[in-house]
Amino acid sequence: MNDALLERLRFCTVLPTLPSVAFRIIELVNDPNINLTQLAECIASDPALSAKMLKVANSPLYTTQRVATNLRQAVNMMGTHATVTVALSFSLVRSLSGHEGNTLFWRRTILAALACRLLGKHYGFNSDDLLLAGLLQDIGILALRSVAPDEYAELQAITDHEELLKAERNRFGSGHDEVGYWLLKRWGIPEHLSLACIASHADTPGHEAQATPLTCVASSGYFADVFLKGDHVMQIVAASESAARWLGMDACTTIAMLENMREKTQEFEALFDMCVLQTDQVDALLQEAKELITIANLGRQRELEEKTHRDVLTGAHNRRYFDEAFKHEFAVASRQGWPLSVAFLDIDHFKQVNDTYGHAAGDKALIALSRIIATQIRGSDIFVRYGGEEFVLLFPGTVAEEALIVLNRIRQAVASYCHTYDTATFHLTISAGLAFHMDEDMKHETAEGLLRTADNALYTAKQNGRNQIIKSKAK
Numbered sequence: 001m002n003d004a005l006l007e008r009l010r011f012c013t014v015l016p017t018l019p020s021v022a023f024r025i026i027e028l029v030n031d032p033n034i035n036l037t038q039l040a041e042c043i044a045s046d047p048a049l050s051a052k053m054l055k056v057a058n059s060p061l062y063t064t065q066r067v068a069t070n071l072r073q074a075v076n077m078m079g080t081h082a083t084v085t086v087a088l089s090f091s092l093v094r095s096l097s098g099h100e101g102n103t104l105f106w107r108r109t110i111l112a113a114l115a116c117r118l119l120g121k122h123y124g125f126n127s128d129d130l131l132l133a134g135l136l137q138d139i140g141i142l143a144l145r146s147v148a149p150d151e152y153a154e155l156q157a158i159t160d161h162e163e164l165l166k167a168e169r170n171r172f173g174s175g176h177d178e179v180g181y182w183l184l185k186r187w188g189i190p191e192h193l194s195l196a197c198i199a200s201h202a203d204t205p206g207h208e209a210q211a212t213p214l215t216c217v218a219s220s221g222y223f224a225d226v227f228l229k230g231d232h233v234m235q236i237v238a239a240s241e242s243a244a245r246w247l248g249m250d251a252c253t254t255i256a257m258l259e260n261m262r263e264k265t266q267e268f269e270a271l272f273d274m275c276v277l278q279t280d281q282v283d284a285l286l287q288e289a290k291e292l293i294t295i296a297n298l299g300r301q302r303e304l305e306e307k308t309h310r311d312v313l314t315g316a317h318n319r320r321y322f323d324e325a326f327k328h329e330f331a332v333a334s335r336q337g338w339p340l341s342v343a344f345l346d347i348d349h350f351k352q353v354n355d356t357y358g359h360a361a362g363d364k365a366l367i368a369l370s371r372i373i374a375t376q377i378r379g380s381d382i383f384v385r386y387g388g389e390e391f392v393l394l395f396p397g398t399v400a401e402e403a404l405i406v407l408n409r410i411r412q413a414v415a416s417y418c419h420t421y422d423t424a425t426f427h428l429t430i431s432a433g434l435a436f437h438m439d440e441d442m443k444h445e446t447a448e449g450l451l452r453t454a455d456n457a458l459y460t461a462k463q464n465g466r467n468q469i470i471k472s473k474a475k
């Protein structure tokens with residue numbers, strides 16, 4: 001930490017300090033032989049804290065079937081560790097918040113602590129430790145305010161937390177993260193908790209996103225800001241980004257966490273005797289954010305699916321898509337007795353195009369041809385690049401005669417199209433074999449069998465001189 005600031009902190013007589021009960025509790029935290037009786041006695045010495053502990057033990061946050069009617073029972077029910085951390089949390093907030101309970105600082109601190117607790121629960125960490133770490137993470141702000149009240153007052157207008165930290169570093173040489181760490185060490189707070197101050201402002205995770213108690217603290221401030229700042233949707237985006245960066249949490253889970261926070265806020269307000277939420281707009285905004293994220297996710301998923309189902313060169317469906325779709329259409333047609341026409345298409349003498357004009361000209365021709373075919377079919381028809389210069393057309397719900405009309409239309413459109421490449425122009429033709437499924441005399445046992453019939457018909461079309469469609473004969 002900056003030396004000059006350290007000097008000022010050391011000699012400051014009004015630094016925030018904890019009530020004596022909190023110091024005794026810290027001593028107990030560091031004592032490996034701590035027992036529940038000692039702890040209960042320590043808390044009992046502070047009537048306000050005792051009442052609070054009883055309230056906490058019976059609150060929905062610590063739901064158990066039993067009700068604690070006295071402090072001893074409450075401490076027994078919560079166990080040593082939870083009692084220590086919760087008692088420390090409350091005595092800390094009570095003594096430090098003083099008369100300024102509802103300032104932005106305390107509202108953000110309480111909300112961030114709530115976020116820490118819920119994140120801890122979500123990832124299976126000790127949620128009481130995380131609650132306390134969340135409460136402690138910005139304690140350095142109080143220290144800086146005590147040491148330089150006038151100078152700090154000038155930073156008061158900065159509402160963005162990261163901007164505030166930058167301004168502190170400019171003004172004092174160190175920010176509230178380092179100052180907080182120093183203060184907590186001085187109080188004797190265990191290292192795993194005091195590190196929360198530093199973690200809350202680490203620049204980057206330094207490793208791949210991974211949920212740890214410290215990365216929970218690091219993202220908790222962003223969760224709190226969703227409820228505090230005017231531009232909620234931007235804050236939801238920031239919370240979602242930070243949760244992804246630190247914890248690897250997806251956007252839907254982030255929204256669910258925020259909803260959970262919203263639900264639990266009232267209980268928290270009651271426990272800390274503070275009013276932290278000032279707007280009921282949050283509900284509507286969370287709903288809106290949820291819808292936006294769902295739509296974005298669906299869009300992304302569809303885009304991805306589309307990409308994996310399409311041939312890159314021509315945009316036609318690919319073989320992987322066809323295998324699934326064909327199996328499905330064949331099964332539906334067989335079950336319902338619906339007609340299904342299938343055509344195998346092949347470009348005539350395509351090798352000559354490559355050999356004469358080059359592979360790039362062949363590619364361009366494949367693209368043009370695919371466009372022609374795509375414009376001649378219905379949305380329910382399935383156009384597939386089966387491989388190389390071979391294509392398959394599936395016509396669900398279409399009898400062979402209708403499919404034949406479409407195929408001839410395609411054949412004519414292809415034949416009349418003039419391809420250009422550099423200065424060269426050329427024409428192409430296609431041949432196709434058509435097979436049909438579901439008439440009494442044209443039933444196929446399997447999808448593969450149906451495709452084979454179409455392939456055989458294509459072979460006949462080639463044999464017969466190309467540029468023609470052959471409809472397979474009834475068996």
Ligand SMILES: Nc1nc2c(ncn2[C@@H]2O[C@H](COP(=O)(O)OP(=O)(O)OP(=O)(O)O)[C@@H](O)[C@H]2O)c(=O)[nH]1
Pocket residue numbers: 313346347348349350351352354358359360361362363366387388389462466
């Ligand atoms: N440019 C280009 N050519 C391809 C692609 N895929 C396959 N081909 C070519 O398509 C040609 C197919 O040739 P063949 O199977 O001999 O058939 P054909 O010349 O069309 O003759 P017929 O089918 O008998 O009328 C080969 O030259 C392949 O290299 C591709 O993606 N791009």
